[in-house]
Amino acid sequence: MNANRFRFPARGAHLLFAGGVLLLAAMPFLADNYFVRLATFVCMYGALALSWNFIGGYAGYPSFSTAAFVGLGSYVGGLLQNAGVPMVLAWLGATVFVSLFAALLGGAILRMKGHYFAIGSITLVEVLRMVASLWVDVTGGGDGLNIRILDGGPDFAGRVFLYAMLAVMLCAWATTLAVERSRLGFGLRCISQNEEAADMVGIDTNRYKTAAYTLSAVYCGTVGAIYASWVSYIAPTDAFGILLTLKVPVMAMLGGLGTVYGPLVGATAFVLMEETIWARFLDYHQAILGVVIVLLIFFLPGGLLKIDYRRGLARIRSAAWARAGRATATEVR
Amino acid sequence: MSLYAQIVVNGLMLGALYACIAVGFSLVWGVLNVINMLHGSFIVLGGYLAYFAWLHWQVSPFVMLLAVSVGLFLLGFLLQYGLVNRVVSQPVLTTLTLTFGLDMILYNLMNVWFDATPRRISLDLGRLDLNGVIVPNDRLLAMLLALAMTGVLYLVLRSSRIGRAIVAVRMDRDAATLMGIRVGRVYAITFGIGALMAGACGVLMSVVFPITTNITGLLLGKAFVICVIGGLGTVPGALVGGLALGLIESVAGNFLGAQSAILVGSLLMLVLLMTRPTGLIGKRGYQ
Numbered sequence: 001m002n003a004n005r006f007r008f009p010a011r012g013a014h015l016l017f018a019g020g021v022l023l024l025a026a027m028p029f030l031a032d033n034y035f036v037r038l039a040t041f042v043c044m045y046g047a048l049a050l051s052w053n054f055i056g057g058y059a060g061y062p063s064f065s066t067a068a069f070v071g072l073g074s075y076v077g078g079l080l081q082n083a084g085v086p087m088v089l090a091w092l093g094a095t096v097f098v099s100l101f102a103a104l105l106g107g108a109i110l111r112m113k114g115h116y117f118a119i120g121s122i123t124l125v126e127v128l129r130m131v132a133s134l135w136v137d138v139t140g141g142g143d144g145l146n147i148r149i150l151d152g153g154p155d156f157a158g159r160v161f162l163y164a165m166l167a168v169m170l171c172a173w174a175t176t177l178a179v180e181r182s183r184l185g186f187g188l189r190c191i192s193q194n195e196e197a198a199d200m201v202g203i204d205t206n207r208y209k210t211a212a213y214t215l216s217a218v219y220c221g222t223v224g225a226i227y228a229s230w231v232s233y234i235a236p237t238d239a240f241g242i243l244l245t246l247k248v249p250v251m252a253m254l255g256g257l258g259t260v261y262g263p264l265v266g267a268t269a270f271v272l273m274e275e276t277i278w279a280r281f282l283d284y285h286q287a288i289l290g291v292v293i294v295l296l297i298f299f300l301p302g303g304l305l306k307i308d309y310r311r312g313l314a315r316i317r318s319a320a321w322a323r324a325g326r327a328t329a330t331e332v333r
Numbered sequence: 334m335s336l337y338a339q340i341v342v343n344g345l346m347l348g349a350l351y352a353c354i355a356v357g358f359s360l361v362w363g364v365l366n367v368i369n370m371l372h373g374s375f376i377v378l379g380g381y382l383a384y385f386a387w388l389h390w391q392v393s394p395f396v397m398l399l400a401v402s403v404g405l406f407l408l409g410f411l412l413q414y415g416l417v418n419r420v421v422s423q424p425v426l427t428t429l430t431l432t433f434g435l436d437m438i439l440y441n442l443m444n445v446w447f448d449a450t451p452r453r454i455s456l457d458l459g460r461l462d463l464n465g466v467i468v469p470n471d472r473l474l475a476m477l478l479a480l481a482m483t484g485v486l487y488l489v490l491r492s493s494r495i496g497r498a499i500v501a502v503r504m505d506r507d508a509a510t511l512m513g514i515r516v517g518r519v520y521a522i523t524f525g526i527g528a529l530m531a532g533a534c535g536v537l538m539s540v541v542f543p544i545t546t547n548i549t550g551l552l553l554g555k556a557f558v559i560c561v562i563g564g565l566g567t568v569p570g571a572l573v574g575g576l577a578l579g580l581i582e583s584v585a586g587n588f589l590g591a592q593s594a595i596l597v598g599s600l601l602m603l604v605l606l607m608t609r610p611t612g613l614i615g616k617r618g619y620q
Contacts, residue, residue, distance in 0.1 A: 056426065060424070060426075062424070062425045062426040062429060108607040109606075112607070114425045115362065115366070115368050115425055115429070116561075116606055118368065118425055118426075118429055119368070119557050119561075119606070120603060120606045120607075123554070123557070123599050123602060123603055123606075124603070126550075126554060127596065127603065130592065130595065130596045130599070131596070133592070134592055134593065134596065242550060246430070246433055249426070249430065250430065253426075253430070283441075283445055284441060285441070286437045286438075286440060286441040286444075287437060287438045287441035289434070289437055290433075290434040290435060290437030290438035290441065291434070291438060292434075293430055293431065293433065293434025294416070294431065294434045294435065294438075297420060297427055297430060297431045297434070298416075298419065298420075301423075301427070
């Protein structure tokens, strides 16, 4: 009962989401470039968190390969663009490449479970980063890769990248809804609860897991390629950043794992916190992220969406009643 | 000929340190089923403490070995007792993210306090020349001490009361509880021992290599690789894995370059993980 309420989001949630999307889309007309940039980050991390949710949330596999897909997407996109492919086609090319990469790799890496899978997925990030910095002829090595800046001035570019990221986020959201209502979503939830049992009742666990892993890579590739065009410079250490690979699961956990809106809520809350609080303490940026993680795990294990607001309200109300009752009792005495 | 002998000797000296790096990590992973992402930072913390004691008060690193061991044991014990124990039976994602978060705090604080300049203790103990194979004495001493610490841990696990309790918990937690072992305390002690070994290893490393906060991830990666090669939770496994990785890196580093040596290690681990999902000599049931 409780779980169902989140599994099939209520109409109110969809309305709120529509309002949020409109607000993001209207940002260039409402506020200056700083807020446009912020909105682009919200869309970007929203798309990444939704992607991670397929493997980490629905299937329950602790994947830390987000940065591998994002980095690969940004390098493929950047290299295609430098080879003269038009920008949007380069983004699509990166998406296809990263999806194929994940689908091929998934079959092998998903044989691992638990800690081994987690480590394998982190190692993937490290290996790709080292390849990017060693393969100097193609990637430019540690010097990084310059990508042509989009013509048309910063205002125009800001809008282009905002709407591109927003479109990716909407695609990821639509995919999540489709998965949520399909056999795939059901099967993944079974796998997350008990993989052997899921296998016993006839779920092709390997195919389902590979599908989830691939889905978790598709939009990461697109986001990576768009990001590369946006910042117009990528280097191995920031394209395959270990922080990114941790941040994205934390966002999804902050909102609520295995839900449609959890990752979006988490990503938005995270980006806003990062901008308003951490930006003031540059030296302690990572430590504050660490503290947020620790607090999240101890005090908000189910995420923001799993807080039972009604019960909380009821508790406050009953406490107020009790206090009122005690007050009248003393008056009578 | 002497080139190959040199490569093997270098590999063994490196491997002894690697074994020392991995043995605590492997123990924590095997007994608690927790991946301690703090391990790399513990090593660097140990190295820094030894360096600054040597720089400011001329304390010998071999004296600091003892002090750092005690300090890090307490730090690890308290972290496990106060924080990690509360979520120790939850899914991998939770425990891994928690130690990752704690690592970020420690890493950040070290960066602010010590900054990331590479630092090394240079003792100038001279070197041995064995028929053209050069063995620097400080490295030799570090290697012997690393092996000694690993040996002591092996003996502690085999023959002391607390060691038997740790092994019992690793084999079967529920049965150990029924035998009257206080699992929470055993967990905390195990985590403390993991931190102790990491810190001690950091002290030894600071005598041999420059220490900087930037290598925490690298060290952690090596601990992973060794655990996958050698299997989890046993001292001999970590020793075999450490020596194997040391030799592999020494050979690959000599013929392909230092960066590629790390890549070879990571690729080897990925292949091993995919073909032998429970580790090369690991037992089933530790996934």
